[in-house]
Every structure is written in structure tokens, then in C-alpha cells.
Amino acid sequence: MTVLKKIRIQEIEGFHIGNAEYPEAGTGCTVILPEKKTLCGADVRGGAPASRENALLSPLAANDGVHAVLLSGGSAYGLDAAGGIMQYLENKGIGFPVGGGTVVPIVCASCILDLGCGSSEVRPDAALGHQACINAENDHYQDGCYGAGTGATCGKFSGMEYMMKSGIGSAAYQIGDLKVGAVICVNCAGDVYDAGTGRKIAGAFKTADHAWIDSEEALYASLTNVSMGANTTIGAILTNAAFTKTELTKIAGMAHDGLARSIRPIHTMYDGDTLYALGTGKIKTDLNLVGTLAAKAVSAAIVNAIESSVSLFGIPAAADIQKGEAHE
Numbered sequence: 001m002t003v004l005k006k007i008r009i010q011e012i013e014g015f016h017i018g019n020a021e022y023p024e025a026g027t028g029c030t031v032i033l034p035e036k037k038t039l040c041g042a043d044v045r046g047g048a049p050a051s052r053e054n055a056l057l058s059p060l061a062a063n064d065g066v067h068a069v070l071l072s073g074g075s076a077y078g079l080d081a082a083g084g085i086m087q088y089l090e091n092k093g094i095g096f097p098v099g100g101g102t103v104v105p106i107v108c109a110s111c112i113l114d115l116g117c118g119s120s121e122v123r124p125d126a127a128l129g130h131q132a133c134i135n136a137e138n139d140h141y142q143d144g145c146y147g148a149g150t151g152a153t154c155g156k157f158s159g160m161e162y163m164m165k166s167g168i169g170s171a172a173y174q175i176g177d178l179k180v181g182a183v184i185c186v187n188c189a190g191d192v193y194d195a196g197t198g199r200k201i202a203g204a205f206k207t208a209d210h211a212w213i214d215s216e217e218a219l220y221a222s223l224t225n226v227s228m229g230a231n232t233t234i235g236a237i238l239t240n241a242a243f244t245k246t247e248l249t250k251i252a253g254m255a256h257d258g259l260a261r262s263i264r265p266i267h268t269m270y271d272g273d274t275l276y277a278l279g280t281g282k283i284k285t286d287l288n289l290v291g292t293l294a295a296k297a298v299s300a301a302i303v304n305a306i307e308s309s310v311s312l313f314g315i316p317a318a319a320d321i322q323k324g325e326a327h328e
Contacts (some may be wrong), residue, residue: 002175006300009170009181010139012238014038014280017183018136019147019168020128026118026313027073029081030147030168031132032183032236032278037065040108040278041248045256046232049272050076052109057276059246063106067094068133069276070109071148071168071185071234074123078111084129110234110274112187114151116160118313141183143169144308148234152187152305153315155203156231157215157265162204165317166192169305171297172238178283180290182255182297184235186305188263189270191215195261195299202306202318210321216264232272233259235301237294242281252277254291258298 009017014035021028042057052070056063068085072078086105089095095103115123132147141147149168156163166188172181186192191203191214204213237255252275259266259273267273277294309317 004173004175007172007174007179009172009183009238012172012179012181012240014240015238016136016139017141018132019141020132020135021146021150022122022128023150025122026151027114027122027124028147028150029070029072029078029124029128029132030183031085031129031136032069033133033136034278037067038278038280039245039248040066040069040276041245041252042274042276043249043252043256044274045267046271046273047269049274050079050111051274052079052082053106054108056106057108059249066108067105068107069236069278070107070129072109072111072124073114073148073151075111075113075115077123079109080126081124081129082107082109084126085133087126088130088133108276112148112152112185112232112234114187117151117153117315143167143304145310145312148185149305152185154186154188154192155205155215157189158204158213158218162206162213163315164202164205165309165312165315166202167305167309169301169308171300171304173293173297178241178285180239180293180297182235182237182294182301184233184298184301184305186233186302187231188233188266189231189268190263190265192302192306193262193264194303201303205316205321207316219265231270233263234274235298237275237277239279239290240282241279241285241290242283243279243287247287248277248279250287251291251294255294255298258295262299262302
């Protein structure tokens with residue numbers, strides 16, 4: 001009988017993950033470094049993405065692999081961190097050769113809008129991106145308010161005054177030799193639920209009343225355009241399976257089911273929800289299996305992101321809310 005077991009994201013061979021942050025400013029970045037150029041697909045479902053080089057991941061594009069994926073805070077400013085990753089890779093001679101000994105590293109990136117947490121004047125830059133790569137050498141990664149999750153928040157549909165702290169989370173599974181995992185930075189407009197139990201674990205919260213606000217119900221009650229704050233949930237699926245870029249794009253799309261199971265509402269015009277999928281090509285297996293596991297890993301990573309977060313900058317985290325049972 002085949003057994004599904006949980007593993008750590010670091011147990012998926014062929015990848016190194018590193019966090020770096022400016023903690024006092026409330027922002028940071030997370031880099032995923034494949035040990036060698038790796039095929040990658042992406043699926044963008046949100047209406048307001050901040051991204052870099054994602055067009056190369058189209059099945060119609062000539063690109064045959066990436067050298068890094070960056071998840072960053074700072075909104076579009078945070079894309080600057082990719083420059084430091086390029087410098088790190090260039091110094092190691094890693095990249096697409098263009099002649100004369102010059103290489104151009106392919107670094108795809110997506111950012112969350114965290115400028116309302118901490119200082120809006122300090123953003124991830126090339127120096128921080130470079131540091132994240134150095135940290136990745138030692139797999140310096142942990143869930144919570146680190147890396148891209150440093151300034152992440154959730155539950156902003158009813159106003160920023162009701163938001164809660166969230167962060168970055170990971171989860172992974174193994175069946176036989178197959179390994180599939182996810183790293184997810186949760187920075188959503190909607191509320192967050194444990195997909196396994198259906199229980200709300202974070203979201204819009206009235207601290208004075210110690211009560212939840214149902215963001216979906218608030219949306220139903222609104223007949224005009226509303227502002228949902230600054231959002232975007234981004235992440236990456238990692239697997240040791242072998243797939244084409246087209247197939248990895250499909251897996252990234254299936255993985256979005258994990259977001260839909262866990263965040264309500266999701267994929268709005270105020271979100272830039274983007275997922276990448278990278279495969280090292282070690283194991284031949286079924287796409288449907290990997291896509292299904294990817295969605296499961298995404299939901300689990302979201303729970304870990306919430307449960308690992310701590311209160312910062314006066315924004316409460318789930319650990320504090322759960323000290324007293326919140327009511328609807």
C-alpha cells in the first residue's frame with residue numbers, strides 16, 4: 001500500500017531556499033535556487049500582479065529553464081532584489097551564455113504589497129536579494145514572519161484596521177520516491193481557513209469586540225466598488241518529478257485550488273496571486289497526481305504560514321487571537 005507522508009520542504013532535493021529581511025522595516029524576500037537550471041511554469045490568477053520575467057515561462061516562449069525564483073515584499077520596488085540574485089549567480093558563472101564569457105541568469109520574481117506594514121520607505125533591494133542567496137546556501141529558511149512573509153498581512157477587505165499578521169509557510173508530501181511541496185507567502189485581502197477543518201484561522205478581525213468579520217458576507221452586502229487594501233498571495237511548487245514547461249504550467253494552475261480552498265475571497269482584482277511550479281526531472285509520474293498534491297501542499301503551507309506568524313507593528317497574529325475564542 002502506498003503511503004502519503006509529510007516531509008519538510010528542504011527534503012525535496014535539488015533546491016535551496018533562503019530568507020533575508022529588513023525586520024525593523026517590516027519587509028524581506030525569499031529566494032528559491034535550483035541546483036541547476038530547472039524547467040518552470042507559472043499561473044497568474046490575481047488582477048494586480050507585480051512580476052518579472054514571467055513572460056518567459058509561457059509555453060510559447062523559447063526559455064528552457066530558470067536559475068532562480070524570487071518571492072519578495074516591497075511591491076514593484078521589491079523587484080530590485082532580483083538584481084542581487086543575478087549578481088550572485090553571475091559571480092558563480094551561472095546563467096544563459098551570451099558569448100565572451102558573459103552569462104545572463106534567468107530570475108523570475110513576484111512581489112507582495114507590504115508597504116503598509118513597518119516602513120514604506122525601505123524595500124527589498126539588490127543587497128537583500130544577494131543576502132538571501134547566501135542564506136540559501138545553508139538552507140536558511142523558516143516559516144513565519146521571515147523573508148517575503150516579514151510584512152505579510154491578511155483580512156483587509158473590510159479595511160486595513162481589521163487586518164491580521166500572516167507570513168510565509170511551507171509544506172511538502174512524499175509518496176514513494178515522489179516529492180511535492182509548496183512555499184507560500186500569504187498576503188491576501190480575504191479571510192484564511194484551514195482547508196482540512198473548515199475553521200477560520202485568520203482574517204478581518206475586530207480586536208475591540210474579539211470578533212471575526214466575514215469578508216465574503218461583507219462583499220455580498222456591497223453593491224458598489226470597494227477597496228480591499230494591498231494584497232497578493234505568491235508562492236512556488238517544488239517537485240522532483242519530470243515535466244515539460246507546459247505541464248508545469250498546468251500544475252501551477254491546479255495548485256491554485258489550494259488557494260481557493262483556504263482563502264475567501266481569492267483571485268480578486270485587488271490581488272496579484274501568482275504560483276510557480278519547478279521540477280527537477282528525477283521522477284516520471286502522473287501530472288494529475290502531482291497537481292493534486294500541489295494543491296494539498298498549498299493549503300497546508302497556508303496554515304503553517306498563519307500558525308507560525310507573530311504579532312508585529314501592532315498587528316495581531318492568530319496565536320494571540322486564539323488565546324480567547326473569537327466569535328462571528
